[in-house]
Amino acid sequence: MFANAEIGIDLGTANILVYSKGKGIILNEPSVVALNLDTKEVLAVGIEAKNMVGKTPANIVAIRPLRDGVIADFDMTASMLKAIMKKASKTLGLSLRKPNVVVCAPSGSTSVERRAILDAVRICGAKNVHIIEEPVAAAIGSGLPVNExxxxxxxxxxxxxxxxxxxxxxxxxxxxxxxxGGDKFDESIIQHVRKAYNVLIGERTAERIKMEIGYSPVEHEAMEMEIRGRDLVDGLPKTVTLHSTEIQQAINESxxxxxxxxxxxxxxxxxxxxxxxxxxxxxxxxxxxxxxxxxxxxxxxxxxxxxxxENPLEAVAIGTGRSLKFIDKLQKVSV
Missing domain, CATH: 3.30.420.40 (ATPase, nucleotide binding domain)
Structure with a gap:
């Protein structure tokens, strides 16, 4: 008989990460669900679903059920978590029967939003669910001495x-x-390209622009990048060249x-x-x-x-997993 598995979940707006004691990060997938609108069946979760964003027929939609760090669509989040738990148990090579789970929530989230997170994780068969505030998890995962x-x-x-x-x-x-956050930067880039060039681009293109030629307000060597989108005047595909300085301006306010x-x-x-x-x-x-x-x-x-x-993308997930050791001390603060 297995002891209850202990896992930490970083339920992020962009990615879901699962940390397992002894194994480290066992899963890192985009928080996206592909749904068939006719049958209400979940077709894909994670990376497969993200690859479908903006490329599906009318009866299939790729949804991001988490917005601004909290649950926007409860049923979809529960379905996504079930699929993620299934993938995690395959990776671990054991059935995740009634695991102890620590999941993080933004510190600004309301009690209703936290209850939704607890319920979504419990539906997936977790035995004990603890909520930890995201900054505390990030600090633990970064190796900071939070208890001092x-x-x-x-x-x-x-x-x-x-x-x-x-x-x-x-x-x-x-x-x-x-x-x-990252989504807001992407949105600003989409708006800028629309206003400046009358071209409509998708979220994935905006994300690529941000990663490749997006800059904080610092001096840098100017870079450029060719992107393709849909011309809003004649509706035809169009290629435009963007410069890093204009992208810097676009996200300056954020x-x-x-x-x-x-x-x-x-x-x-x-x-x-x-x-x-x-x-x-x-x-x-x-x-x-x-x-x-x-x-x-x-x-x-x-x-x-x-x-x-050291691992900025994984810090919160690592922190949720490690916090199980002293969750009782943190519990007074976090829920």
Whole structure:
């Protein structure tokens, strides 16, 4: 008889990651579900479903059931989690019977949103489900000493939300959560291409542009990239050349919202902890930590050291898994 498996789930807007004790990250898939509208049957989940985005017939839709870090479509999220748990148990080579699960929620989420996350995971057959706040999980996954009485500043830039938190002694001292993240950057790029060139592009193209020629507001060597989309005037396919400077302008407003939330969090910090921040600096996690030039831009703007976690994309999932060891200490804070 197997002991109950212990797993951590990072239920992200862009990706779902599953961490297993002893095995590390066992699953990393996009949070997308492909659904047949006629039969209401789930056709694909994860990477297969993401490859269908914008390329399906009318009766098949690729849905992202999580928006801004919380559940937007409960039934779809439950179906997606079931499929993800099934894939995870195949990877582990054992049946995940009544696992103990820690799942993360944005610190700004309401009790209703947290209840939805708990219920969705319980439907999948979990025995015990604990919720941990995303910044705390990111800090644990980045190897920060969260249980010590020193200031750990974490900036987790995800797909739907950015969480900025100061963590000390196992809990969140002050926190700001804004609904600005990778998706918002993509949206700004789509709007810019539409306004400037009268061309409509899809989410996947926007994401590619962001990764290849997107820059924080820093000096950089100008780059260009050819993209294809649909001309809004004559409806025909069209190729345009984009420059990194115009993409930098397009996402400038979102970048400054992110900076403002970091400043607001640091302003709310108790004076005793402010001294630690000057020494320890800030830790960046999440997909946004990989954005071109973000480290150098932030350290210039807020005059404290800025570090990027070793595995920024996996930090939250690793933290959820590791937190099982001392969940009782964190539990008082997180639910």
């Amino acid at each position: 009485p020193i200031a750990n500043v974490i900036v987790d830039i995800g797909g739907g939300t950015t969480e900025v938190a100061i963590i000390s002694f196992g809990g969140v001292v002050t926190c700001h959560s804004i609904r600005v 970048m400054h919202q992110l900076l403002e939330s970091i400043r607001a969090t640091l302003e709310d910090c108790p004076p005793e902890l402010s001294g630690d921040i000057v020494d320890q600096g800030i830790m960046l996690t999440g997909g946004g930590a990989l954005f071109n030039g973000i480290q150098e831009w932030l350290s210039g703007e807020i005059s404290v050291p800025v570090h990027i976690a």
